[in-house]
Amino acid sequence: MGASETDRKLRKARLIFYEDDVERINKALENYQNLSKSRCNMLIDVEGHPVTQVGSTEGINLETIAALVAASFAATKEVAKILGEAEFSSLTHQGKHESIQLSLVGDRTILATIFDSEETTIGMVMFYTKELVEKLAGIFAEIGNRKDMKQGVFEPMEDMESVIDDLFGDV
């Protein structure tokens, strides 16, 4: 019951990332990337929206991979439940060359690490991931606890219909 209530609360709370937050997150990610010798690292919220990324993302469609990673993680979570686990905190897909490791950060975010098997090993990646996840979880806890900015996130839209007309104008 406790867990589901927390989950519900978290779902209600929207994620707001400020530039300072993302700077801190990026710094931690860059450091981790150097240590783990991974190719690129992405943070994705559990709903599938990309938050930030560092490293070489060439040839990677970030939005699509974010949606798929989130879905994959969500599906794995259900599998974990069936097996009597609360969740699987990490998930690895290993390919011949490229591999991806997914790790849950806090309650709402997933770290996706893409690495080349010739550059590093899964052991190295996992080793440094643990430390990074703890660090990021701390940052996210701060973000989650922040109560400000309920109002005034963006400029008011007085005439919503015309705003929508403009947006869909050439669609």
Added chain:
Amino acid sequence: MVQINFAKREINCKLVYYGPGLSGKTTNLEVVHKKAPASKKGELTSIATEGDRTLFFDYMPLELGKVGGMNTKFQLYTVPGQVYYNATRKLVLQGADGVVFVADSQPDKMDENIESFQNLEENLREQGLQPETIPMVLQWNKRDLPNVCDVSELDKKLNKYNSPTFEAVAVTGEGVFPTLKKLAQMVLEKLNKEYGLNPDKKGEAGKKETAAAPAAKPEPKPEPKPEPKPERRPEPKPEPVAERRAEPKPERRAEPKPERREPAPLPSGNRKPQGYDIGSGALPPPPKKGGGKGLMIVMLLILVVAGAFIGGGYTGKLEQAVPALQKFYDDKLAPTLGGGSQSAGGE
């Protein structure tokens, strides 16, 4: 749930197409993908079976441009309609900001529509979302088929929450964009309501924070120490006390109040009793009475002695001052001090 990313100046919203199997959810998405300009759309990704039935979801990002100073992106998803895939359907619904329910207008599909809508309600609630409040649009699809239910019948059986409805023929693209447009509008309106800087509420953000945190503050706060005395008195004091203190209070209160009130705002809960002590009148009067009388006596004595000395000073003899002092003592002080004066006079 909406993600607001200031680093990228982005707002990300998740819209989900829901409905029974083969009602046209994927077709809706395909039309959006086909007609949206390349600059505004991402890839359409489908996790489908070989027979092109959605296994997990279809997905495409749609970037609409600047809204309220932020770049607005919609992530469009469809769920697998088949009853069998409820587990994956739930996952797709997780964190949705808006829902399009695509109903099949054929009469023999009505039961499936109803079942799917009920399933939507259940799954929304399970995800912590409320079907009553989540932005939702209903689409009556396949209106081009010869034998379709009347719109009023569909509305009666499915439109439980009085949502906006649109007739559509998704395969030809008819009604697809009006449906999406309406939902986008509803989602943005909700967002604007919750996060927009409404001119009327400009000052509220700050106010709310300060008012919400110290729940017990209101009492000490509005009383800014010694100045607003008149307001304070009536609050804590019973009538008789107020009368009694009418004259001497002003000075005395002015001093003790600031000391007591200053710490009060912090642990307001604990300070309440102190406030009552100050105002109850039971404890404070004794020290004030005693202190006042003693002070009066001392002052009078000083005056008397000084007067006596001055009186004596005219003649230059101290002895002449003594009777004058004795006389003043008997006349003025005896009635005030009662018994004390007698003993003094006896000396």
